[in-house]
Amino acid sequence: MQSPFDQISLVGFGNVGSHLYKLFQNHGIHVSHILTKTGRTEDINNKTLLIRNPEELPNHQLTIICVNDDAISSVVDKIDPSIPVAYTSGSVNISSIKSRDDLGVFYPLQTFSKGHELKTPEFPILIEANNPTFEKQLRGVALTISSQVQLADSAYRAKIHLVAVWVNNFTNHIIHLAKKRSNVEQVDFELLKPLLMETVAKLHDMNPYEAQTGPARRGDRNTIQGQANNLTGIEKEIYELINRSIIESYNTHEEL
């Protein structure tokens, strides 16, 4: 009999689901079923069954749920209790999901965009489960696609997810705002690329606290005031708040 983890099912085929699909398929774990209602599915091969009803999920086969945090609980409730279930959220506490024989978390600490190949394919996966056997099984599945598999309870995972929001979501949005401004001002954003590269490259051997440069770090208040005067709305609010935060950090020497 085939091990229940030689093949798996996925629920959701968005950013996370589509990337886990490809990673599993490329590393010898067959994804036999995908439950999806909305996702583009052109990248699914013909050995994977597309289903629309949770009742069609095969019994006793691991199902990984890749849906929005706010939808996880109701999705799990619709899945037969015989089916081992893990979800991919960083923030949802395992105690908030109705218990079942095998319930767990399979949290990839990475940013995925559907249709865009991962440039950093080595990333951590954090595992949690409501029993040691399922924990071990989830760990085994994770190890097929990552060498950085760690056990982490819901509290630790929530903490690291909050840090991840800063590291990825907020930096990316700041760069979006920068690009928006360069469009408004008709500035060539390509000229900023070496600066962006160096910003991150510096962090390989420098603390971001010591890597900080620029008007707020130097205390060039006329420059800050002049720049603020060019902005309006939420862009101005962010500009002033982050500058205030930089100035406070160096006034209080909060070096880490």
Added chain:
Amino acid sequence: MQSPFDQISLVGFGNVGSHLYKLFQNHGIHVSHILTKTGRTEDINNKTLLIRNPEELPNHQLTIICVNDDAISSVVDKIDPSIPVAYTSGSVNISSIKSRDDLGVFYPLQTFSKGHELKTPEFPILIEANNPTFEKQLRGVALTISSQVQLADSAYRAKIHLVAVWVNNFTNHIIHLAKKRSNVEQVDFELLKPLLMETVAKLHDMNPYEAQTGPARRGDRNTIQGQANNLTGIEKEIYELINRSIIESYNTHEEL
């Protein structure tokens, strides 16, 4: 007679001055004099004269001023009018500096930290001058250390500097805050490095607008509320403001 630009003088030996010194010395332009009062100067070779008084700067030799924005004007005023002067600021308008025969701008669009080797040595230099001959001379000096030399007036330079503040200063500070949080919460920041790498790697072939992921992009309001509850002070203010900005961006579909 030696060309006035085969050797130059620097004023200031901080982040910018120390890096320009190394770049010029490595590319055949001898820095004969450095005027500095405070900087660590252990990296200066014995063919460069350290001076403390603007009157010691050699006449008719290009002097590049690498001091804080707010100090440029008063430093220039102390330099003999026969000396061609350029400063390295992104934001200071050339019309705000008292005019002289040769006045210009030599703005390296990069982040420099003293004592830390540049990982991205190819970066743009923006040039401006108050006369065509000096503009051409500054351009020649810039071309010795960069293949991306552009002419840019003060207005354009100010615009690109503001974008640079977002791209570098703000993203770096966000990462500082992330690291601070990971220290407070005893989360291993190393686990976040692949995420940071991927965040920037994605931008090689994706717009940051479409690259955005995370709770605010997905509209996971319970997650956002739960995370906000863990924060206080300016950290909470920034968390809420940037999330609000992300949500507004996707509500209004401000794709670029």
